[in-house]
Amino acid sequence: LICKDRFDGKSCSAQIVNLENQILPHHRFFGFCKTRPFYRRGKRETAVKVFTVSSESKYLLIQKVPSLNVGKELINRCENFGVIEKTWILPDYPCDPFTEAHVVCYRNIVDARRAKRFFDNLSFYGSLLHVSYAPEYESVDETEQKLILRNKEVETRSKLFRLAFYGKCNDVRTTTYCEKEAKRKK
Template sequence: MKEVKHHKQHNLCQTRPAYRQGRRLTAIKSYTVSSESQHLFIYGVPKINLHSELKSLCSKYGKIIKMHLVADHKTEIFTECFHVVYEKIEIARKAKRMLDNRSFYGGILHVCYTPEYESVEETRNKLQLRNQSILQYKS
């Protein structure tokens, strides 16, 4: 599988002014509607058969439609990558925020959106949902 640029983890920003810096260092990355997705890749899962443990961790944030191991994806040594599909994009946003950089059985998880796995229908629904939320905000 081809390595995609937006799956790489960014370095932490250490040049922010003190008044802009939060309690912990974070990377600077912005997302658009098209780059967010209900499809997530979870990297850094130790290769010790943790499928059910990861599924129970991910299901804390909402309903999972599908979850499977991505066998042909480049990962660090002794780790695996999982593809998780949530029912709603709001759930995926929360799960990404809560799971990214989290310790899991000795590994540090890296979570990223994978909009390239969306169907045309999923993309259409995502854009319509965003359109509706903007119209509600204007009213």
């Protein structure tokens, strides 16, 4: 059983969700990519994984945290990347011996992306952390807000693309923004 917080506007009520104590497929670590050409390799080995809008989340599942009561230290480090709305430990989550799993919810998905990139495969008290997105903890409203935000980001990028290549922006709401960008580029 996993505790899941739901927001219904003003109050926050806890709801119990049974995920049958299983590791979901998108939380498994499949290893690093070894077949990448030399010119495509970075300084660190990384796994090749594509995230869609629905698979990204502001909820992060941090696995392999040592069971040494270092949760506060982990949260302090997580706060360096943005405002944290809530955190909790998953007591029945299947983990390695002497480790536990934590869930961290950021206010913004951008902060969660930065934190995931930093914490994934980080040595933390002698254990390499494994961090993955946890969209199964999102409410329907949070998912809807995430999709609306992504739609706005795509609109902004397409407007900047039109401005860069055609020199004009035909949207009334962003005309002043486009004019500022055009002046900046000159």
